[in-house]
Amino acid sequence: EDQVTQSPEALRLQEGESSSLNCSYTVSGLRGLFWYRQDPGKGPEFLFTLYSAGEEKEKERLKATLTKKESFLHITAPKPEDSATYLCAVQADNTGKLIFGQGTTLQVKP
Amino acid sequence: GAGVSQSPSNKVTEKGKDVELRCDPISGHTALYWYRQRLGQGLEFLIYFQGNSAPDKSGLPSDRFSAERTGESVSTLTIQRTQQEDSAVYLCASSRPGVYEQYFGPGTRLTVT
Numbered sequence: 001e002d003q004v005t006q007s008p009e010a011l012r013l014q015e016g017e018s019s020s021l022n023c024s025y026t027v028s029g030l031r032g033l034f035w036y037r038q039d040p041g042k043g044p045e046f047l048f049t050l051y052s053a054g055e056e057k058e059k060e061r062l063k064a065t066l067t068k069k070e071s072f073l074h075i076t077a078p079k080p081e082d083s084a085t086y087l088c089a090v091q092a093d094n095t096g097k098l099i100f101g102q103g104t105t106l107q108v109k110p
Numbered sequence: 111g112a113g114v115s116q117s118p119s120n121k122v123t124e125k126g127k128d129v130e131l132r133c134d135p136i137s138g139h140t141a142l143y144w145y146r147q148r149l150g151q152g153l154e155f156l157i158y159f160q161g162n163s164a165p166d167k168s169g170l171p172s173d174r175f176s177a178e179r180t181g182e183s184v185s186t187l188t189i190q191r192t193q194q195e196d197s198a199v200y201l202c203a204s205s206r207p208g209v210y211e212q213y214f215g216p217g218t219r220l221t222v223t
Contacts, residue, residue, distance in 0.1 A: 043214035
């Protein structure tokens, strides 16, 4: 069964304190792994797509990496505005649906 | 350009009533998806449209749930005889041909009393 597990469930950081969020997955043929950001009361906002092991993508203070079993979202020198829930999802070959993890809720304190 | 839009943004209904939720995808996006997000839980896939056909309905939780789409445009998710466990945020997403990332709307918050 295709499955996504994210850890930790919640993370509190001081402004400037770098850290990483983990997304472990099992899928029968990975088409893509996706990271989204979700603010309270809003829909998920697309961040990155990763397609194959070894791939990395960066956007401002965020960097996503992918291995054959997991993905990391590295946050460098976070700011309070980075506070949100970060969602990881996978899409298997020959399917349209995304399978989501439960998310990691990040709080960055000034 | 305009993103995915959904209406209504909030809906409160009594148990046993039918509700219709609407999704307008991004122009030119041929694929459309419905997901459900219960309080404190992850997103659950409901149904996927490619054009106006639905190749994957595997996530619809019961026969009270149905959806249709007109061409490559608007989609409507209908829940009949609503139950309290149907309370959730219903999210719609769309994607372009040949591109896998999905872009989400703001969601409809459904509360069944």
